[in-house]
Amino acid sequence: MSNQLKTITVIGAGGKMGMRISANLQRSDYQVFYCENSPQAQAQIGAQGREISDAASVVPLSDVVILAVPDIVLGKVSETVVPQMKRGAVLLTLDPAAAYANLIAQRDDIEYAVAHPCHPSVFLQRYTKEEHEDAFGGVAAIQHIAAAWENGSDAQRAELAQVINVMYGPVDQVHWVTVTQLAYLEPTLVETVACMVGAFMKEALDETVKHSGVPEEAAKAMLYGHIQIALAVAFRATNPFSDACMIAMEYGREKIVKPDWKQIFDQKELDIVIARMLKIDAIRR
Ligand SMILES: NC(=O)c1ccc[n+]([C@@H]2O[C@H](COP(=O)([O-])OP(=O)(O)OC[C@H]3O[C@@H](n4cnc5c(N)ncnc54)[C@H](O)[C@@H]3O)[C@@H](O)[C@H]2O)c1
Incomplete structure (x- = not known):
């Protein structure tokens, strides 16, 4: 497929995300422009051998514009960036909250996608020191990505997946x-x-x-090992929890978990938490 x-x-x-994804994109065959407002962050970019560009000059040339800005300013930043984009280009955000809340400036002739890292799995087989140290992903440990491009065709998604594979x-x-599923x-x-x-x-x-x-070391040793076995049993059914353990688990659930906790899956609750995260009064529909 031609890209x-x-x-x-x-x-x-x-x-934080800008630096991570830029480090990977810098090593790729893509032509990449880096834009940043804060002088301190600009210095960090320069220290990695990347040049700063003026967004108004490079956005109109770009096939993909990645908004790696905080979610609470995404709406405002998109109001400047979206009108500068070329027809057919893809605006890629890194978290679903702002897209879900309909905060991103809209145009009919550009595309909108979101791609969020899953981070390397707790069950990942890690072999090297680098893989063990890469908790976040994007360096050495392999991870999956959850993404949304609702109007994209399979071919368009496959092309964007190549960019996503590089940046993450x-x-x-x-x-x-x-x-919504991503949210x-x-x-x-x-x-x-x-x-x-x-x-x-x-x-x-x-x-x-x-x-x-x-002693703290004893408590840590006991907990860290039991986090591992609890996850292995709950998610992988490696062996059953013991009968006594299941009684203690049931007691814990009664004491700690509210019986109606599954309310968090009601869409109005999703709206509430996202509005809170974005520091807005309510989700726009
Ligand atoms: N931090 C994480 O662990 C993480 C993980 C997954 C996804 N994300 C998503 O990535 C996005 C970025 O989050 P972050 O944590 O990297 O934010 P951050 O606060 O670390 O970095 C944002 C950068 O954007 C710059 N900026 C703000 N407005 C700008 C503008 N108009 N032009 C140019 N630069 C501007 C800021 O100076 C800052 O350097 C968010 O959508 C977030 O949800 C973050």
């Missing part, structure tokens, strides 16, 4: 879903639930040490 997507602009190239590489697979994945599944549970387990660890006087 029509050749020129890429990264807006917010000196931010190494990538195993790009999973195409709708923007159910993040925030609902992975932030509202998984990250919350991760932070909750840290709090439980601190409380165990404080409350029982168990």
